[in-house]
Amino acid sequence: MYPNRKTALRAAALLAAAVAVIGGCQRGVTTGERSPSTGPSSPGCPTTLARAKAAVQQAENTNARWNGPTSGPTAVSGKTVVYVAQTMTNPGVAGVTNGVAEATKVIGWNTRVIDGQGTPAGLQAALSEAVALRPSGIVIGGFDPDLTSRQVAQADAAHIPLIGWHAVEAPGPSRRPKLFSNITSKVQDVAKASADWIIARSDGDAGVVVFTDASIPFARSKSELITRELTTCSGVQLLAYENIPIPDAGSRTPQEVSSLLSRFSNTWTYSVAINDLYFADAAPALRAAGKQGDAAPFNIGAGDGDPSAFQRINSGQFQAATVPEPLTEQGWQIIDEFNRAFSAKPATGYTAPVHIATAANSHGTTTWDPAGYREAYRRIWGR
Known part of the structure; x- marks a missing residue:
């Protein structure tokens, strides 16, 4: 006290x-x-x-303009991404899955979501299942990778790149835990x-x-x-x-x-x-x-x-x-970062600028979905 x-x-x-x-x-x-x-x-x-x-x-x-990546590798084909969610009752975690699904459809990949149910045991089981599927890449969706250190090591041994969303504090690549990139606004x-x-x-x-x-x-x-x-x-x-x-x-x-x-x-x-x-x-x-x-x-x-x-x-x-995350945009960024990983290119480390939404500036919308990113990523991927 x-x-x-x-x-x-x-x-x-x-x-x-x-x-x-x-x-x-x-x-x-x-x-x-x-x-x-x-x-x-x-x-x-x-x-x-x-x-x-x-x-x-x-x-x-x-009215801010898109300030994210405008160049990068064209789309590779035939990839599958598994999104392991901390819990789908977390609206942010769930919201990013929409962007991932939308972007994978555009780039021509497959995606699957596994719900970790918000418990250490559930997350370990979910990530174990994801690794066993041998996908092209796995998303650590909103949980601490240290909770699943054994499964993270298994993914690394299988050469499956991991990308986090709110998995660690800092945006961009992470060495410990090993993440190709972590997608988040700057905390x-x-x-x-x-x-x-x-x-x-x-x-x-x-x-x-x-x-x-x-x-x-x-x-x-x-x-x-x-x-x-x-x-x-x-x-x-x-x-x-x-x-x-x-x-x-x-x-x-x-x-x-x-x-x-x-x-x-x-x-x-x-x-x-x-x-x-x-x-x-x-x-x-x-x-x-x-x-x-x-x-x-x-x-x-x-x-x-x-x-x-x-x-x-x-x-x-x-x-x-x-102070909303651009959840759909971040889902698209996850797919773009995977495309860079699959192409042996470095991560962008991009972070979206901070935004505050109120009734006065949301104009009745139900999401913060800034303009420009879809067009930018489509041009990058050649889609």
Whole structure:
């Protein structure tokens, strides 16, 4: 537990506490009572607030041009790719499969999806099955390859290239674990954008709850970076850090939200989660407590921007924003990276620029699908 404070927490102290929480807490951690608000006309972090507002304005732009690869090897033929999913209940993991399926159809390959069911045993069995199929390539879809180290070694011994999606923190090739490439937005950019949105929208005065799944290194790192960025504004207070594994989110999130409401009431004004699905599960508890869908706590997902998240945002139902991954685009990139692997060419290491979606800029759409990539990859592949 954080000790109770009656004055505003200094950024350094909050950072130290946040890092300690991330290292060991398995439930929620409170920072105690919030300090008196400085008010929107007198924010406690004017320099940080100005920077955050400028960054958010740029990230909300929807007219950015394609800045990804425009050259590479033409399509090889006769390939099969197996996508091993962490769990198909994770909307981001499931969303990428749509892009993979779409791209493999264009390039002329076959694809298959195996659901790991969100457990170490399930993932090991799924990856074992994938290796036994002897496909041309395997996707590590949203889980830590260290959980399946034996199967990863088997794939390597069989000369089956592995490409990750959110498998490790950094984009691009990985030596340990051995991945031809890892497809993801830069976690630092996503974390910063979500935290900056809270700072900017609250005018530097917020009580925040963070939801994460600490069993996934990528997610754990993201939530740590979010808390660090929040501490750059002295008017923002971390109320609780909720570690809820994604496979358990449906059952645990409503209970945790009810507990948070009883502990913090109106002091809880903002939430950020490493995945949008937490807010789908939080909605019934918030609604039962008499909360309005378009009122506090204002919720932002730091990934992945699945259709249900956009629906909640567009209808003002317990989610105000998301930092979406371009899921379909990333599915196409996975296939392009495999084509480079099969052609003995290096990975691109491309990462999509960060974007923030709200009701104001989504224009009723249910996905972040930037323009230009389909045409670019078709030209590269000769399709």
